[in-house]
Amino acid sequence: MTALTLGLPPAALPSPAAAAPQPTQTAGEFVLPAAPRAVPRATQILNAGNIRRTLIRRDPEQHGDNVAAQFEAAARASLEAGQLSQAEDLLGKAVAIRQLVLDLCGQPADRCALASTLAQYAGVLSRMGHQREALPHLYTALELTREAQPHTEPDQHALAVATCHYNLADTLPWTGAFDEALLEVAASEQSLAPLADANPDLYAREMADCAQLRAEIVRAAEHGLPERRHP
Known part of the structure; x- marks a missing residue:
């Protein structure tokens, strides 16, 4: 399965230094996320009022997506260079x-975009041993x-949910939660069910x-996890 945390395509990427603008922080003007979601430490840095005002003045959907995509592209370049901390x-x-x-904006596409970026972020943390x-x-x-389910294509949604469960199943064993990991594998398989008729070849590959x-x-539960080198 091509997890959201893996398979980043190679591309002509800007250097991390060029792609990461340095915002000027306005003291005392942090705008925290509306929902109590898990977010990286960097969120407090970029939730400063001046960043929010910039998005409000411009088209937040388009401008925000462009800025986030620049950071993601720079992160891919850092990963290719083995610079995990910078990618994080x-x-x-x-x-x-x-x-x-x-x-x-609160659009379904914004939820899907945030979910994908979170999965990439979690993948880097996992590679770092966290x-x-x-x-x-x-x-x-x-x-x-x-x-985002009511607003996405059923097949795409099924694959996206299955991938989320797969990512959890791939990460949980490293915390010793083998039983929970197996439950996530089962949840991933169940989520793939709509693909059985719609796209049998894809369904077969994902199930495999x-x-x-x-x-x-x-195997890991019985014999232990393989050695994993951390930077």
Whole structure:
């Protein structure tokens, strides 16, 4: 399964320094997210009043998406260079921007965009060995994806929800939660059900990925997790 945290496509990317504008913070003007969701530490930096005013003055949907995409592109460049800490910071900023856009606009597409960026952010945290810190972001991504259901294509929604469960199943074993991980694999398989008739080939591939992950979780529960080097 191509998880939201994986498979970032290579592209001609700007340098992280060029892609990450440095906002001027206005003291005492933090605008916290409307909902008590799990958000990165960088959110407080970018939730300053001047950033919010910039989005309000321009088209927040388009401008916010463009700025977040720049941070995500720079994060991909950092990942390719092995700079995980820099990628974490850049994706944290992208999450903060997408959270602000969601607060201002509240469109289903904003929920899906934030869910995808959160999953990428959680993937970097997991690669850094911070799986416990990654989990709240993955649960939030699942929540956001479910909230967008009435406004998305059924097949796309089914795959997105399945991917969220798959990401959780892939991360939970590193916290010792093997039983919970197996439940998430089952939830991923159940979420894929609408694809069985609509896209049998895709359904078969995704189900095979789930079966492989289940076998890996069972093996890890019996024999221990593989060695994972952290930077």
